Amino acid sequence: MSEDANNNRGFLKGDRVTLVGLKSNDALQYNGKHGTILSFVPKKNKMPAGASQMNEEEQLYSIQIDDDIKPRKVKRSNLMLCPNTKDNNKNLIPQEQILQVGDKVTLYGLKTNKYNGQRGSIVALADPLNEGRFGVRLDKSRESICIRPANIRKDDSKPIPLATSSRKTTKQLKKQRDKMYEMVQGKAGDFASADEMALMRQMMSMFLGKEQQIQMFGREIDPMPDFLAEVIQEGGFPLGVDSKWANDRLRIIYEQSSALPHMMEFSFKQTNYQPQQKDIMKRLYTNDVEKVRWYLNSVPGSIYENHKATPYGGFVRHNFSNQAYRKEKLCQGKTHVAVGFVDLGILMAADLENGDSPLRFIGIDRSSFAVAKTLVIWEMLKQTPITSPERDQHLVGIMQVWFSSTWTAKTETAVRAALVTLCSSRASYHPEVCSILEHWLAAPTISLKKARKNYAATTTNARSEIGMKLKHDRIAMARYELTGDFGVANQPFCGSIMAYDCPDGIPPCEMDESVFSALSFDKIMDVALKNPRKTILDAAEEIALSGIKKLASWCKSEKVVVELICSPFENVIEEIASHGPWTMSWSNIVDYVDYEYFHNCARQCSKHGSTVHFAYSMNWSTIVSGVCLIDYFGEELADFRCKLIDDSNKATEKSYVLVGWDRRIRLPLPQNPINTVGLGLEIYYYRGWVDFFFGKAKKQGPCHIVNIEHAIGSPLSRTGNSTVAFTWTYDPEIHFYGVQS
Numbered sequence: 001m002s003e004d005a006n007n008n009r010g011f012l013k014g015d016r017v018t019l020v021g022l023k024s025n026d027a028l029q030y031n032g033k034h035g036t037i038l039s040f041v042p043k044k045n046k047m048p049a050g051a052s053q054m055n056e057e058e059q060l061y062s063i064q065i066d067d068d069i070k071p072r073k074v075k076r077s078n079l080m081l082c083p084n085t086k087d088n089n090k091n092l093i094p095q096e097q098i099l100q101v102g103d104k105v106t107l108y109g110l111k112t113n114k115y116n117g118q119r120g121s122i123v124a125l126a127d128p129l130n131e132g133r134f135g136v137r138l139d140k141s142r143e144s145i146c147i148r149p150a151n152i153r154k155d156d157s158k159p160i161p162l163a164t165s166s167r168k169t170t171k172q173l174k175k176q177r178d179k180m181y182e183m184v185q186g187k188a189g190d191f192a193s194a195d196e197m198a199l200m201r202q203m204m205s206m207f208l209g210k211e212q213q214i215q216m217f218g219r220e221i222d223p224m225p226d227f228l229a230e231v232i233q234e235g236g237f238p239l240g241v242d243s244k245w246a247n248d249r250l251r252i253i254y255e256q257s258s259a260l261p262h263m264m265e266f267s268f269k270q271t272n273y274q275p276q277q278k279d280i281m282k283r284l285y286t287n288d289v290e291k292v293r294w295y296l297n298s299v300p301g302s303i304y305e306n307h308k309a310t311p312y313g314g315f316v317r318h319n320f321s322n323q324a325y326r327k328e329k330l331c332q333g334k335t336h337v338a339v340g341f342v343d344l345g346i347l348m349a350a351d352l353e354n355g356d357s358p359l360r361f362i363g364i365d366r367s368s369f370a371v372a373k374t375l376v377i378w379e380m381l382k383q384t385p386i387t388s389p390e391r392d393q394h395l396v397g398i399m400q401v402w403f404s405s406t407w408t409a410k411t412e413t414a415v416r417a418a419l420v421t422l423c424s425s426r427a428s429y430h431p432e433v434c435s436i437l438e439h440w441l442a443a444p445t446i447s448l449k450k451a452r453k454n455y456a457a458t459t460t461n462a463r464s465e466i467g468m469k470l471k472h473d474r475i476a477m478a479r480y481e482l483t484g485d486f487g488v489a490n491q492p493f494c495g496s497i498m499a500y501d502c503p504d505g506i507p508p509c510e511m512d513e514s515v516f517s518a519l520s521f522d523k524i525m526d527v528a529l530k531n532p533r534k535t536i537l538d539a540a541e542e543i544a545l546s547g548i549k550k551l552a553s554w555c556k557s558e559k560v561v562v563e564l565i566c567s568p569f570e571n572v573i574e575e576i577a578s579h580g581p582w583t584m585s586w587s588n589i590v591d592y593v594d595y596e597y598f599h600n601c602a603r604q605c606s607k608h609g610s611t612v613h614f615a616y617s618m619n620w621s622t623i624v625s626g627v628c629l630i631d632y633f634g635e636e637l638a639d640f641r642c643k644l645i646d647d648s649n650k651a652t653e654k655s656y657v658l659v660g661w662d663r664r665i666r667l668p669l670p671q672n673p674i675n676t677v678g679l680g681l682e683i684y685y686y687r688g689w690v691d692f693f694f695g696k697a698k699k700q701g702p703c704h705i706v707n708i709e710h711a712i713g714s715p716l717s718r719t720g721n722s723t724v725a726f727t728w729t730y731d732p733e734i735h736f737y738g739v740q741s
Contacts, residue, residue: 011037011061016082019065019074030072034082035065036131041073064131099134101125101431104155104571107136107147115145119155121571123430137430139575142563144428174508176315181460181511184282191461194248197255217262218646224258224670227466227474234475238483239492240448245456246482250466253481257467260670265645268629268673271638275630283630285622286310300626301685303692307623312592317369317507318342319499320403321518322719323588324711325349328614332559334582335360337605339569340589342370343402344377344562345518348547352559359554362579363564364572368432369506371566373498375429375437377402378562379418381548381555395552396487399544403515405455405484405499406492412445415497430566435503443501451495455484458509465516465716467670468536469663476535477716486515487541512718519543521714522659529660536664536716569601576605586615588723590693599697602730609731612706616725620689621678627685627722629677648677669715678722679713686710686724694728702732 011017015037019030041060059076099105103122107115115138123144124135133146168176192200204213210220228250231237237246267273281287284295294304325345330336332355338346341363352359365371380398385391397411407415419441422429429437446454459481466477479485485492495501499509516524519540527539534542554560565572569589576584584605590598602613621627632641649668656662669676690708697703711723 011040011076011079011081013037013039017063017079018082019063019078020080021078022074030065030068033065035063035068035074038062038064038071066131099125099149099152099154102567102571105136106153106155107151108153110147110151115147119574121567139572140578142428142565168505170502170504170506170508173315173505176313177508177511180313180315183278184285185460185462194251194255197259198251201255201258217266219262219668221262222666224254224467224666225471225474226254227478228254230471230475231478238479238485238490240452241482242452242456249456249459249482250478252461253466253478256461257670261649261668261673261676265673268645269638269642271635273638273641274633279630283622283628285619295625295631298625300631301688302625303689304623304625305692307595309592309594312366314366315507316510317367317502318510319373319496319513320515321345322510322513323616323618323723324518324520324714324717324720326614326616326725327351328583328585329353330359330361331355331582332359333357335362335579337576337579337581337584338363338587339365339584340587341365341374341585342367342587343374344551346585347554347560347562348544348551349520352554358558359560360579361560361562362576362581363562364567364569364576365564366566366568368430368436368566369498369502371430371564372433372436372440373401374564375422375433376415376418376440376498378555378564379422380414381552383414383418383421384552384556386556395545395548398548398552399487399541401496401498402548403518403544404486404488405496406448406451406488407494407496408488408491409493412494412497416441433566436506439503440497440501443497446495446497446500448492448494451492451500452483454495454500458511458513460511462512462718465671467666469666470532472533473536473664476537480515480537484513486537487545514716514718515540515544516714516716517719521716522712525659525661525664528664569605573601573604577607580608581606581611584611584613586613588616588618590615590617591619595693595696596700599700599703603697603700606730609733611731612727612729612734614725614727616723617689617693618720618723620686620693620724621682621722624685624689627678627681629674629681644677644681645673648673648680651680652676665715671715675713675721682722682724683710690724690726694726697728697730702730704729704732704734704736706736 017035017037019033019035022028022031039062041062060073061076061079062071063074063079064071099122101122101124104119105122106117106119108117110116118138118140120136120138122134123137126132126134126149130146131148133148134152135144136147136152137144204221205223208216213220228247231250237243275283280292280295284291286292290306291304294306298304321342325348327349328346328351330347330350331353334355336359338361342365344363347361363371363374377398380394380401384394384398393410394414397408397414400407400411401415419437422437423434423441466474466481468474468477483492520543523543524536524539527542528534528536531539551560555562565575569576584602586598586602593601605611606613625631629641629644632644652669653662653667656665656667687708690705694703694705705726705728707725707727709725711720711725713721
């Protein structure tokens, strides 16, 4: 392009220009300086009718002059396009310092001292239209500001990447997920088919009478009611479900439930029982040679002291918690920090102690999906109508968004309203969170047929809990297993956008997710036993809705304010400490970091004192010998294995009868005896692991354990039955009275 053509060319937003020919006293200093075109400035006054168009030389442009504080208006005649303007922008970023989203930085050299010395994180890359400024979110105030690269110093410590900031596609992550499931659960071909199990069941009923059954299994087998036939008789399969898939799925679940626990008990009671390699790998959650060698030579109660945690893989996402929410006491006027929060379940289950100001709830999670979905739920809580029936319908909609695979039409409308509000204030969120929210806002409605297909793809042949005592419970549970519908009252309209439409790179859903893993089973049973006509699924919906109503009340009355941070907790330790948290919850973070490192981080977060921590471990049993039935293998322990199985069944039956659960749940429990036996063994040995875990903390400094408890266990949950929860503090000045020491 010739120089004349260059000068006659119209300017575009982002063009780099040089200022020339300025003559006024206050503008002479800018001659020869460079700047960036921000916008064309149209004349405000209307031109007289018939007047010619404004002279191009008189046109005004808004220019951001380099090293100047605010934009200035400059005439077209005083601007010259810089050569290679498209290439000039890349020079705005110093080559000696490459900054990426998530980098920890310190600000310096600014004209105002307000921000000098403050630390923060890069949340947006250099903007060529804003002099190459980076978006920086300050750790202390959570304020997001734009800063020139010359005023940013990259910290030496390398940030921990987000769980969803991987360069892998969702398809690649799905392959990784499926490989892990195959390693732990086994291949589909490893298990008997429904036809094979049906043939075995029929042969048993034909050739094994009552006496033979008692001799072989220790009891007479109570036939499982055919819940597949019951579902078909009571209205058929749910709306939109593929009938062939539904028939096949309920058949395999029926045959599995019919064979349990007696067939697996029979196998374990064989004198020469030996666990297979896949069983040991699933038991230890690793194939590490050193750990396997320890396991094979260990004695009950011993702990694998060379344990090194496996970092969280990030190849699956959780639509909601896979651990029943534990009731904690939170205080208004204080700050609670929830690390790895996944959802707002800890708030939903909590009691709130009154105070003069709101509880400040700060949620921190490395999953941008978890943060984005929780933002939607909290915004929907904010938008809860005041009057009924709109209020009640809206709260049910929130329950659907939280737990259900499908929504009603009104729920979809409410979700989009929340997304519009959230996307209008996108600057305050992490870029990955913004990307997800905007993706959901632009996403089309997911048809019910597509939702059913997507749900089916997230199920496996792992045994499901449908073998209930009462017919209406069996039908309700069967329908839930076929759909994942929760709170839609058999009137689903569309699929959940959150569950089935995420940007590429977001991990795929966890397999076999169940709401019964997230909600307290004893509370569900309290409702079900008081109302025999209610199904167990109805009771679960009632518990969830009650908690959501409480959250809506706290939200609308501003008893609680919620702030969400998308970051690995390791990157925001100083920020957490600056908030002076009164309480902190850690989910099961302890399962994914080394114990010494965890206690060091937790101690740093509460270094200003007065902090009580609570957390839980779901994987503690993988480093403790003697807490699983398969640990007692071989001929020498055959009699002991039999006694473990029989005593565990008796203890379970006794406890269920005591609380009345036997009125709704079949006994013996139609599940793997590993689960039934495991509870009793874990109760005996879990305190040894707790001593080991907190022994690491006590070597670093003061640590007072306030409370330890083992999960009650739910026969309807696929996860969390081995969970150990604990409460503690590092502050020697905090004393507790009337609690378990």
